[in-house]
Amino acid sequence: MPYKNLSLPKLANRPFFYTSFAQTIDGKVYINKKGYWPIASKTDYETFTYLRSYADVIIDGKNTAIRFAKYTIDTIHSDEFKKLREKNGKVGTPKYLVLTKHPDETLTKILENPYEYNPTIFQKEISELVEYLKGKNAKAVFVDGGPHVIASLLRAKLLDEFFITISPRIFGNTENLAITMVEGLLLEPDEVKLELLSTEIVENELYLRYKVIY
Ligand SMILES: NC(=O)c1ccc[n+]([C@@H]2O[C@H](COP(=O)([O-])OP(=O)(O)OC[C@H]3O[C@@H](n4cnc5c(N)ncnc54)[C@H](OP(=O)(O)O)[C@@H]3O)[C@@H](O)[C@H]2O)c1
Numbered sequence: 001m002p003y004k005n006l007s008l009p010k011l012a013n014r015p016f017f018y019t020s021f022a023q024t025i026d027g028k029v030y031i032n033k034k035g036y037w038p039i040a041s042k043t044d045y046e047t048f049t050y051l052r053s054y055a056d057v058i059i060d061g062k063n064t065a066i067r068f069a070k071y072t073i074d075t076i077h078s079d080e081f082k083k084l085r086e087k088n089g090k091v092g093t094p095k096y097l098v099l100t101k102h103p104d105e106t107l108t109k110i111l112e113n114p115y116e117y118n119p120t121i122f123q124k125e126i127s128e129l130v131e132y133l134k135g136k137n138a139k140a141v142f143v144d145g146g147p148h149v150i151a152s153l154l155r156a157k158l159l160d161e162f163f164i165t166i167s168p169r170i171f172g173n174t175e176n177l178a179i180t181m182v183e184g185l186l187l188e189p190d191e192v193k194l195e196l197l198s199t200e201i202v203e204n205e206l207y208l209r210y211k212v213i214y
Contacts, residue, residue, distance in 0.1 A: 040167040055142035061149035062100035147183035
């Protein structure tokens with residue numbers, strides 16, 4: 001598996017924010033049609049779980065939460081995940097934060113769980129997120145996504161690293177069915193500066209780690 005013996009930077013003034021995306025070689029992270037998920041391999045899913053095991057807090061936008069919160073909550077309570085965390089020197093279960101300005105019954109129902117675990121529905125502005133997370137003593141914050149949340153965090157200069165899996169697939173697009181890793185925002189051509197930290201090939205996939213330069 002890639003990113004063996006991962007070491008995440010500790011920032012002095014705020015938590016470290018990182019994300020992981022699986023995408024096709026034509027840059028698609030989701031197609032709103034049956035049969036297009038998952039995008040990448042089992043190794044990518046294991047890598048995603050491994051990366052999340054380093055988090056103090058996991059953040060989802062409402063749309064990603066509606067699709068995946070049940071799996072996320074089950075995963076972070078699994079024995080396998082707990083063992084992984086212990087091995088990585090992390091204590092306890094990560095907090096789970098869902099960003100939404102419009103919480104509704106669908107979301108509340110999806111967040112119900114048998115673990116006496118209380119995800120947080122965060123309704124404030126992104127500008128208030130850092131202080132909130134500092135108050136929770138969060139050092140490493142994994143952002144699941146999705147692309148609208150990634151856009152907000154980039155604009156707020158809060159995203160520090162991208163872990164990207166390139167899956168050897170091409171989906172194309174029609175009728176706006178496809179989305180890419182950043183949606184709802186057109187960045188200036190050189191607004192985000194990136195440094196390539198590592199590349200790894202596993203079978204037919206490429207694993208890229210990029211740091212955002214601020
Ligand atoms: N390929 C991958 O690795 C990958 C990874 C993650 C997600 N995805 C895919 O991405 C899709 C969802 O992406 P998405 O972009 O539609 O939704 P999203 O980013 O998960 O959620 C967006 C929603 O979050 C809420 N929100 C609250 N504060 C926000 C803020 N500051 N910035 C942005 N959003 C905020 C808004 O809902 P309210 O109107 O309720 O406020 C907004 O509509 C899913 O289908 C998932 O499968 C793919």
